[in-house]
Amino acid sequence: MDILALEAKNANVADAEKKPTPKPKAKQPKKAKRIVYFEVEILDLKTKEKLLLLDKVEPTATVLDIKALFHKSYPKWYPARQSLRLDPKTKSLRDEEVLQTLPVGTTASFYFSDLGPQLTWGTVFLAESVGPLVLYLMFYFRLPFIYSPKYDFTSSKHWVVHLACMCHSFHYIKRILETLFVHRISHGTMPLRNIFKNCGYYWCSAAWMAYYINHPLYTTPLYGQQQVNAGLYIFLFCQVGNFSIHVVLRNLKQPGSKVKKIPYPTRNPFTWIFWLVSCPNYTYELGSWIGFTVMTQCVPVALFTLVAFIQMTVWAKGKHRSYLKEFRDYPTLRSSILPFIV
Amino acid sequence: MASSEEDGTVEEKENNNKKRTKSALTTAWLTFYNIAMTAGWLVLAMAMLRFYIKKGTHKGLYRSIARTLKFFQTFALVEVGHCAIGIVRTSVIVTGVQVCSRIFMVWFVASSIRQIQNEESVILFLVVWTVTEITRYSYYTFKLLNHLPYFVKWARYNFFIVLYPLGVIGELLSIYAALPFVRRSGMYSMRLPNKYNVSFDYYYCLIIVMLSYIPLFPQLYFHMLRQRRRVLYGEVIVEKDD
Numbered sequence: 001m002d003i004l005a006l007e008a009k010n011a012n013v014a015d016a017e018k019k020p021t022p023k024p025k026a027k028q029p030k031k032a033k034r035i036v037y038f039e040v041e042i043l044d045l046k047t048k049e050k051l052l053l054l055d056k057v058e059p060t061a062t063v064l065d066i067k068a069l070f071h072k073s074y075p076k077w078y079p080a081r082q083s084l085r086l087d088p089k090t091k092s093l094r095d096e097e098v099l100q101t102l103p104v105g106t107t108a109s110f111y112f113s114d115l116g117p118q119l120t121w122g123t124v125f126l127a128e129s130v131g132p133l134v135l136y137l138m139f140y141f142r143l144p145f146i147y148s149p150k151y152d153f154t155s156s157k158h159w160v161v162h163l164a165c166m167c168h169s170f171h172y173i174k175r176i177l178e179t180l181f182v183h184r185i186s187h188g189t190m191p192l193r194n195i196f197k198n199c200g201y202y203w204c205s206a207a208w209m210a211y212y213i214n215h216p217l218y219t220t221p222l223y224g225q226q227q228v229n230a231g232l233y234i235f236l237f238c239q240v241g242n243f244s245i246h247v248v249l250r251n252l253k254q255p256g257s258k259v260k261k262i263p264y265p266t267r268n269p270f271t272w273i274f275w276l277v278s279c280p281n282y283t284y285e286l287g288s289w290i291g292f293t294v295m296t297q298c299v300p301v302a303l304f305t306l307v308a309f310i311q312m313t314v315w316a317k318g319k320h321r322s323y324l325k326e327f328r329d330y331p332t333l334r335s336s337i338l339p340f341i342v
Numbered sequence: 343m344a345s346s347e348e349d350g351t352v353e354e355k356e357n358n359n360k361k362r363t364k365s366a367l368t369t370a371w372l373t374f375y376n377i378a379m380t381a382g383w384l385v386l387a388m389a390m391l392r393f394y395i396k397k398g399t400h401k402g403l404y405r406s407i408a409r410t411l412k413f414f415q416t417f418a419l420v421e422v423g424h425c426a427i428g429i430v431r432t433s434v435i436v437t438g439v440q441v442c443s444r445i446f447m448v449w450f451v452a453s454s455i456r457q458i459q460n461e462e463s464v465i466l467f468l469v470v471w472t473v474t475e476i477t478r479y480s481y482y483t484f485k486l487l488n489h490l491p492y493f494v495k496w497a498r499y500n501f502f503i504v505l506y507p508l509g510v511i512g513e514l515l516s517i518y519a520a521l522p523f524v525r526r527s528g529m530y531s532m533r534l535p536n537k538y539n540v541s542f543d544y545y546y547c548l549i550i551v552m553l554s555y556i557p558l559f560p561q562l563y564f565h566m567l568r569q570r571r572r573v574l575y576g577e578v579i580v581e582k583d584d
Contacts, residue, residue, distance in 0.1 A: 212539045
C-alpha cells in the first residue's frame with residue numbers, strides 16, 4: 001500500500017519539474033534517481049519532547065539503522081536499549097522494519113522509551129546454569145559452614161547421593177553446552193533486573209535441594225534401589241529426549257533466516273512426541289525433574305519440579321498459541337506440553 | 343474495594359440490560375458483604391469494650407473474642423476472590439498479601455501460642471485492626487450506596503497514618519514475644535532425618551516474617567499515602583469548581 005503512496009509522493013515532489021508528457025526512454029537516463037529522503041524526529045514517549053531530528057534518512061533504512069543514528073547522539077542509549085514506537089499506545093517496532101514500508105509520511109515521528117540496561121539472553125542463560133552447577137557441588141563436597149563442622153569434606157555413604165550429584169551436574173553441563181553450541185536465540189536482549197530475578201530463583205532452588213540431598217542425615221528412598229533405578233532411567237531418557245528436541249529446533253531455522261517453520265518428527269524416536277505436543281522440550285524437561293524427584297525422594301525437589309511445571313506450561317501455551325496463529329494448517333492433534341491434557 | 347461498575351448508559355440496549363443485571367447483582371452482594379463485615383467488627387469492638395469495662399483488665403480478653411475474630415478475619419479471604427473475578431478493581435496480590443498476613447497473625451501467632459495472648463501488644467493490634475476495619479468497611483458500604491459522608495472518607499484516608507504504624511508495632515512485638523515459646527516447644531517444625539528429606543523451623547520462619555516487614559511495610563504505607571493524596575486532593579478540586 002505504501003509503495004503506491006510513495007509513488008504518489010514521488011510524483012508530487014517531482015511535479016514542479018516533471019513535464020506533463022513524459023518520454024520514458026529519453027527521460028530516464030537523464031532524470032537523476034529520485035530518492036525521497038525521510039525526515040525522522042524522535043520524541044520522548046512520556047514527555048513528548050523532541051529528542052532528535054534526523055534529516056536525509058534513506059527510505060530503505062531499517063529501524064535498527066535509526067536506532068544506531070540515535071545512539072550516536074545519545075551514547076548512553078545503545079540500540080538494544082531503545083524502544084521505538086509509531087504511537088504511544090502501539091507496540092515497539094521491530095529492528096528489521098524498513099522505514100518506507102511503515103505507515104508514515106516523509107516526516108516520521110517515533111516515540112522513544114528506554115528499556116534499561118540490557119543483557120543478551122545467552123549471558124543470562126549461562127549465569128542461570130553455572131550457578132546451580134557450582135552451588136550443588138559445594139554442598140556435595142560438604143564445604144565448611146554448611147553442615148556441622150564434623151562433617152566437613154566428608155562423603156556420603158549412600159550411593160544415591162553420588163548418583164544425584166552426577167545427574168544434577170550432567171543436566172547443567174548439558175544446558176551450558178547447549179546454550180553455547182546448540183541454541184539459536186532469536187530474541188536479542190532482556191532487561192538487567194531479569195538476571196537477578198532468574199538467577200536468584202535458580203541458584204536458591206539449587207542450594208535448597210542440594211542442602212537436603214547432601215545432608216549427613218539424608219534418608220534414602222523408601223523403595224530402595226528399585227526406586228533409584230526407576231528415577232534414573234526416567235531422568236536419562238528425558239535428558240536424551242530433551243537434547244534431541246533442541247537439535248531438531250536448531251535445524252529448523254537456517255542462521256539469519258527469519259522464516260518460521262513448524263517442527264516435525266524426524267527419524268529419531270525421541271522426536272516422535274512432536275505428533276502429540278508442540279513444546280516437547282518442556283515435556284522432557286519436566287520428565288527429567290520428575291525422574292530426579294523419584295530418585296532422591298526429596299520434598300524441595302518435588303516443589304521445584306512443580307514450580308517448573310507451572311512456568312513451563314505457561315511458556316508452552318504461549319508458544320502453542322503463536323504456532324496456531326502463524327500457521328493455518330498447524331496439526332490439530334498437538335497439545336502444548338502434556339499430550340491430550342494441556 | 344471500590345465497586346468497578348460503569349453506568350450502563352453508554353452501551354447498546356441488550357448489553358445495557360445484561361450489564362445492569364450483572365452490576366445490580368454484584369452491587370447487592372458487595373453491599374451485603376461490606377455491611378456484614380462492618381457489623382462483625384463492630385460486634386468485636388463492643389465485645390472488647392464490654393470485657394474491659396466489666397473486668398478492668400485485658401487479661402483473658404483475647405480468649406473471649408478469639409472465635410469471632412477468627413471468623414470475621416478469615417471470611418475476608420472472600421475479598422481476594424472479588425479481586426480475582428474482577429468485581430473489585432484492586433490488585434489480587436496486594437489484597438492477598440494483606441489478608442494472608444492478617445490470617446497468619448490470627449491463626450499462627452495469636453491463637454496458637456497461648457502464652458502471648460495476654461500481652462499488651464496483642465491488644466494493641468486488635469484495637470488498631472478493629473478501628474481500621476470498621477472505618478474501611480463502612481467507607482465501602484457508603485460508597486456502594488452512593489451516600490458517602492465526607493467524614494467517613496476523611497477517616498478512611500487519615501486514620502491509617504497513625505493506625506498503620508501502630509498496628510505494625512503491635513504485630514511485631516507480639517511475634518517477638520512468641521519467639522521463646524516457639525523455640526522451646528518446637529511447634530510446627532520438622533527436623534531431619536525424615537523420609538521426606540525436608541526440614542522446617544518455625545522459629546526461623548517467624549524471624550523471616552518479622553524481617554519481611556522491612557521491605558513490605560513502607561511500600562504499603564506509601565501506596566496508601568499516594569491514594570490519600572489522589573482521593574482527598576481530587577475532592578478539593580471538585581469543590582473549587584462548585
